[in-house]
Amino acid sequence: MPVAPPPLTRLPLNALRAFEAAARTGAFTLAAAELGVTPGAVTAHVKALEERLGAALFERQARGVRLTALGLAAAGELTGAFDALAGAEARLRALALPREVRVATLPAIAQLWLSPRLPALRAAAPEISVSITALEAAPNLKRSLHDLSLFPAESGGRLVVKDELFPVCAPALADRLACVADLGGVPCLSDSSWARDWDIWLQAVGEIVPMRGPVFSLYALAVEEAVNGAGVLMGHGPLVAGHLERGTLVSPFSQRVGLPEGFRLWSARPLRKGSAAAQVANFLVEPLG
Structure with missing residues (x-):
């Protein structure tokens, strides 16, 4: 047995x-x-x-x-x-769902930079489905289910767009700002994730101004409040570009400060030429050319 x-x-x-x-x-x-x-x-x-x-x-x-x-x-x-x-x-x-692409990025980039580009991407490649996940920190792509990661960094990945700082506000509020010192008399909006933005810009332009104003946990909300006339916000160039083009925000001062961090795109592994992820990556990087 x-x-x-x-x-x-x-x-x-x-x-x-x-x-x-x-x-x-x-x-x-x-x-x-x-x-x-x-x-x-x-x-x-x-x-x-x-x-x-x-x-x-x-x-x-x-x-x-x-x-x-x-x-x-x-x-x-x-x-x-x-x-x-x-x-x-x-x-x-990838083999089972070859036309689906999952992108991880900061909430602010997702709302203010990436989302406005999705209609053009859908028009160019309607067969591709793009899902966006907003995260506060870049994921470990070796373990993550995301195909692409778009986050600010000084190096690595593929540079999508450079970043720069400059104050922005509603047009009506700009009339009260003749010089940088006038910032001390208006609310200056801040984002908790980029708490040092005002210090970086003021130090670069050589000014000392006592700052006051509300702090937001979402940069997109701070942008909307700036559009509503609630105060002056330290703008990140790529994130406020749409509002500047539409005239809902203006830049009251000429001084702009370039940041060492740009928006950079990573993939967990080399992208196969012609794959949906490669097409999306190339579409996002294309404007640099």
């Missing part, structure tokens, strides 16, 4: 994924953000994995965690394995 041995049980995949993310990012909180779970879930997964192994993977310290020798030995191989798995999933999706 044949003997059927009990099947060997594998280590839980979710626990391995949580450990690898924590080891690579160096923090349970960062791992949780990447995986879309709570830090407590990552902690529980790692603890369960350690109990299954009968050995510690992290040393718990007052200021965080540090890999043990066992954790360090396993982390690199797991990172390579999950990178390969993500790559295989991306290739499978």
Whole structure:
């Protein structure tokens, strides 16, 4: 009579994924953000994995965690394995959905720069479906399901458009601004993500002006408030260009300050010539030519 041995049980995949993310990012909180779970879930997964192994993977310290020798030995191989798995999933999706393109970008770029270009893209390539995800930070494209990533950076990827700073406001408010010092008498709008914009511009033009005014968590909302006459906003050239063309915003001063960061486009892997992702990437970069 044949003997059927009990099947060997594998280590839980979710626990391995949580450990690898924590080891690579160096923090349970960062791992949780990447995986879309709570830090407590990552902690529980790692603890369960350690109990299954009968050995510690992290040393718990007052200021965080540090890999043990066992954790360090396993982390690199797991990172390579999950990178390969993500790559295989991306290739499978590309084959199954060859005309779908997923783009990740900042909320402000999505609303003020990318969205206005989508009608022309649809007209040029109606067979391509483009989905936009607004994120506050660039995703890890080796793990992300996004095909393209468009974020401000000084180098890397493909430069789509250069960025520059200059104040903008509604035309009626511009009449009250004869010189830079007049900014001290009007509300100056700020965006929490780009909190240093005013300091960068004022330092570059050699002025010291006491600033006051509301702070917004969404740059697009700050732009709309500037259009509504609520105050003067430090404009990012590519993001306010449409309003300047329509005349809903004007630039009351001639001084413009170029930024080292431009809007740059990345892909997780080389784009196949003629693919939908390559067509979208070329369409976004084309204006530079």
